[in-house]
Amino acid sequence: MDDAMLWLEAFHIIFVVTWFAGVFYLPRLFVYAAENPAGERYELLLVMQRRLMGITHIGGALAVAFGTALLIAQPWHLQSGWMHVKLAFVVALIAYHLYCWKLIGVFARGENRRSSKWYRWFNEIPALILIVVVVMVVVKPF
Template sequence: MLWIKTFHIVLIASWFAGLFYLPRIFVNLAMETEPAAQRRLLTMARKLYRFMTFIAVPALACGLWLWLAVGIGRGQGWMHAKLGVVVLLVIYHAYCGHLLAVFERGENRRSDKWYRFFNELPVLGLLAAVALVVLKPF
């Protein structure tokens, strides 16, 4: 079980690295006017999104294993809240994929300021998830 916890933590940290960085690339894409730089940023964003998705799957699988097979948090309110946070983060991840497709089609209409705000949302998700696991408030 400790190995699964270890993998879960490392994989989640890696997934969050992408959740923090991809929207920052979107900030730069929203500001960039040079076509060569836009292509380079899009390539970076595509590769990062693929990596994030590749990492998210085993990260979530390890979490599910700990919950369903090991029983960590089973029937406890904090775990239900944490699962809600995880669902929101998965939706955020998928929405990043949508935004990437919008940039690839050249159809972005949002400002760099909007992406700067959007970039901060996973911080709130991470804070909520960690607080729920550590504090177990209910």
């Protein structure tokens, strides 16, 4: 692998970590907001949700951009089954990310109807996605 590819891969990993940090912590903010549905603490949680989503948008967009650049530079990976599975789970993570964005609006409008327990379970989804993605990239089972 040449130096340019190593740089692409390094930045892809950096922004994947940034993206996952956001999608791991944002649902925790939803848990806290569901447990504190009014008042000063709630307002602070809304600000934290919006600011974290901004960073999460940047991390996700750059992770996808650097990942796309890697695929363009190494198109033969698209012939591998492990890459198809990985990309399917990346699409699932994008959908999860967008749903989190929608939930920020739900909280901002004071329309949340879900319990903190529901958000605790919802918070497990990105961990499952991460496990599958890492196993696909490292083990390449197919």
